[in-house]
Amino acid sequence: MTPAALRRTLSTLFIGGGTPTVLDDLLLHQILTACADVFGFADDAEITLESNPESLVERDLDELRRYGVNRLSIGVQSFNTEELALLGRVHDAHQAERAVQVARRSGIDTISLDMMYGLPGQTTASWRDSLSRAIECSPEHLSIYQLSIDDKTPFFRLHRRGELHLPDEDQILAMDDITMELCTLAGFEQYEVSNFRQPGCGCRHNLVYWRNEEYLGCGAAAVSYLNGERCGRIADPRSYCELIEAGTSPVFSRERLDRQASFRETVIMGLRLNEGISDDRLDQRFGCRLQDIYGAELDTLSADGLLYRDGVRWRLTTRGRKLANVVMRELV
Template sequence: MSSLYIHIPFCLSKCPYCSFVSYPGMDKLHQRYVAALLLEAQWLHQNASVSPLSTLFLGGGTPTIFSGRELAQLVSCCQELFAFSDQAEISIEANPKTINPEKLSLLRHSGINRLSIGVQSFNDKELQLLGRPHSAEDAAEAVQLARAAGFDNISLDLMYGLPGQDHYSWQQTLEQAISIAPDHLSLYELTVEQGTPYHLQRNQGLLDLPDEENMVIMDQLTATLCRQAGLAQYEISNYARPGYECRHNINYWQNGPYLALGAGAVGCVDGRRRQKTCDPRHYCEQIESGQSVVQEEECLERTASFRETVVMGLRMTCGVSKIQLQQRYEMDLDDYYGDTLIHLVNQGLVEITASHLRLTARGRSFANQVMAELV
């Protein structure tokens, strides 16, 4: 499976917890950036050979900050340049404040068949603390509009472990989300990243984060409510109705090849990982003058790639396929990890079935620790 990712690094405002490559207030650059993306797509088409693309993902930032026409142009340019497999998954991330019926209809008609809406919370006070530009009502309306525009694969992003949040408000958010029948949920625990305003606030003791007990209850609530709603956990943070798992992200977790376009985007093909320059102005200048936008390049040797495939694969509930590892790397899991793996099995953190290595339910609670041992 091969994928293409397009990064749109612009947002309405900067959320105080965000460490992504995203910039507010660069509206004047938008048109120029789209033109640069189209040029980079042509260059990529001429210089990278990948099998037919199974997925395309427009992420950000806030891709829907662009007009429907600009986004449709990007998608159709990619469809003309690259071969896509039948039934390719084409996703876009959307902020409830940047969509309307006309834009959604244009997106749907352009071939985009999966919408990932950044909701984060259905509690207005929490949304305010998160610096989100939309309300809970805006988010619920966005889902209705998307359904009316013909989207039958809708994912909601929610966050827990938020300032001022307890397990009661997380339950309300989750129940509200489930009541509007999403096909997929991405549920992320807030991480306070260095360099963000939240990091500064936490260091000053101004961030009122939930305690351990509340976090444990939130995890239990998540498992129970999603199971009751028919949303099966297929990755540490992701839940879906059967058949609605995000194929684009599964390709990442399987460490498959992916191309990337745009400022700050990372692509990896044939063991070569390339990160593009993060500054959108610099990105445009480089593309316009025919120069490279690659800021960093890393060549992964076989064993490093093997370990990465194991660790990424463990994120998925099904785990990592032993046969596929053997075929891809001609390396054996047990031989490579030896006592480390035996120790993790004995601790009840991972299990080895006839076909897979995977985290146990207990192991999912200590996923970072397990991965640190295997990476």
């Protein structure tokens, strides 16, 4: 950690990458106090705590609000109990609804729900019902992700053996349409490929990632991006603590991207946002524009109806947002 990093006041803090609400209030308070002592918080700092429904139901969220937490990200995933069981989640739909009610009564400013579609056995009807129940909870923010099958997981092994019955491509596209329909009717704005907000309620912390700006990560498996260098910390929590207590750096990887690689990364992340990517900002930061790097690739994506130019900004079309992974593969 550089001295310059230590002098930066925090405008956002996201405590997550797990379920920090399993910690008791005292430990969470100590984490927030340490951040305030070392860095300080901006007057309008966004402080987010990641949580699961079962870890919220019985706790005193009023205390967390007094500590400065003003945003909760709740990993609901589904309001269908059978789907939750398949995902290995320990909460049910009733607990999820109750957790949101508890969070709302605490007076925390912003509640975000994580939802997932494309689940085994899920239908368009069950997705419509699950998302409708999420919206009925009146969250200010929704993060809605399609299930991805990672290597070395039980789902991957089942999928490889042909025992995992996932929705087909047509069903996934229909679920995308349902998402846009219900979110739009409820007043949500899609501001990133997988994220929807009520007016003024976007996640400022995640916008830093999507705009490829600098951030500091602390804790096991955390990553920082400072002064053009990305640093990864050891993932095992016990080993991480032992290194810290021994006064040894827990950083195990360092990467400094060259100008073109950093440019491409900034474009790929920025295009996930509905605001798109500004040629002027790219020119100020890297000394070049999209056409300089991609040339004919932009013409092809535009001709295919996936990408368009709006003044000095490049944006994904509505169709392009549905096929964002295809676009990103072309631009990587």
